[in-house]
Amino acid sequence: SAVISQKPSRDICQRGTSLTIQCQVDSQVTMMFWYRQQPGQSLTLIATANQGSEATYESGFVIDKFPISRPNLTFSTLTVSNMSPEDSSIYLCSVEQGTAFFGQGTRLTVV
């Protein structure tokens, strides 16, 4: 199994600012996944982060809005840039080792 530490757990941010979310895994993994869960909705994959290469973004998500870093095999960050109230969601990171493991989530509120 994998243990993922994600922070911050929650934040309230002003529109137009940026927030960086961090995920630390207790083992080395090739791929890390970033999801968004909008209120009342299911999880939607934002991007897949591979160490040493650019992240792969899903349809509807772009690097300028959600830049991702993956400096090593245990760590990744997701930045939500130039935030608007529509970005208010729970953001989750995940790894897959047979089954999927998730961080505790970051509840973001943009005011």
Add this chain to the structure above:
Amino acid sequence: KQEVTQIPAALSVPEGENLVLNCSFTDSAIYNLQWFRQDPGKGLTSLLLIQSSQREQTSGRLNASLDKSSGRSTLYIAASQPGDSATYLCAVSGNTPLVFGKGTRLSVIA
């Protein structure tokens, strides 16, 4: 495009009842199906994973079944307890990244 549907969206039961949560998916070409639990404002905890070649998996009071040909899975919870109150999500893995349903919000009343 894979789509996952969960029924019901919400369920409230008295403590001690056995209950069934349903999950359906449109593309039967999956590698596996997973059931997760999500507590309010929290991340997801994996409950059960069923490989595409398997019919069911059990863990304690939980039993998950998979009928790949009909695109259905059920999660059976026996002797429900207030601590089981949470949102239950199913997700399928195939040629695309994990696709999630919207979840069933379960409330078990003491």
